[in-house]
Amino acid sequence: xxxxxxxxxxxLLLAVYPVLAMLAFNDAQTQLNVGIRPLxxxxxxxxxxxxxxxxxxxxxxxxxxxxxxxLAWIFIYGHLYNLLKPVTVLGFAMGRxxxxxxxxxxxxxxx
Numbered sequence: 001x002x003x004x005x006x007x008x009x010x011x012l013l014l015a016v017y018p019v020l021a022m023l024a025f026n027d028a029q030t031q032l033n034v035g036i037r038p039l040x041x042x043x044x045x046x047x048x049x050x051x052x053x054x055x056x057x058x059x060x061x062x063x064x065x066x067x068x069x070x071l072a073w074i075f076i077y078g079h080l081y082n083l084l085k086p087v088t089v090l091g092f093a094m095g096r097x098x099x100x101x102x103x104x105x106x107x108x109x110x111x
Contacts, residue, residue, distance in 0.1 A: 015046030
């Protein structure tokens, strides 16, 4: 039991938060059962990434930190897209996936 106390579980909470927040925000338009599949996909993906990073880094805390940062980086994309939608640079609309996505992927490469 003491081994489980040392494992940080916050990456799993970060994984389920976007799905639960979307369900809560759209509670009048959606039913709760609609969110089960995305919830399981996000949670399962986070568990896999967390476990792989734990094996690579030999540390629960480092694996949790990197998993949390990766989840935040993934879930922020939509908000960044909406923020940059009206922005143009040198005649190019930054709020287009073909412009923003490669830049976003390249920025994650530096991590």
